[in-house]
Amino acid sequence: MVEKVYNMTNSNDRTVEMLITDENVHYLHMIFNKEEGLPEHFSNSTVYMTVLKGTLSIGLDEQEVHEYKQGSVLKIPFKTKMNVGNKHDEILELIVVKAPAPVK
Template sequence: MIEKEYKLSGTNKKAIEKVLFDENLHYLHMVFNKGEGLPEHFSNSNVYMTVIRGRLSIGLDEQEIHEYEAGTLLKIPFQTKMNVRNVHDETLELIVVKAPAPKS
């Protein structure tokens, strides 16, 4: 078999799944309920964030918080301060791709 198969969970509970981590990219699946999110941090690579369901509330660097609905893809540059939250009742589900893969 040439291909390698990876599965995403179908959970509604908070999850940060490291689906694929190799030398080329990092592929993560994230699920957040209301009030959940990531600690504020700086991106360690170029980040491509796809909203699968729910609404993403995100603050980047010093700009105000913007909201993005399902079906939106964001491209976030390397070394951008990120504040990722779900402030809504609906579950937030994201796919996050980091490319190139962070070195550390």
């Protein structure tokens, strides 16, 4: 078998899973219920964020919180302060790609 297969969790519970972490890319799958999200942090690579379900509420650097609906794809620069969360009743599901892969 040439390909390697990764499976995402199918759930309605809070989920943050690192599906692929190699020297090329970090590929994450996240699910957040209302009032859930990530701790405020700085991006450690260029981040590409795709909203699969729900509405993403995100504050970047010192901007006001912006909201992005299903189908939105964001490109967030390296070293950007991020405050990611779900402020809505509907489940938020995201794919996050960090490219190039962060180095420690």
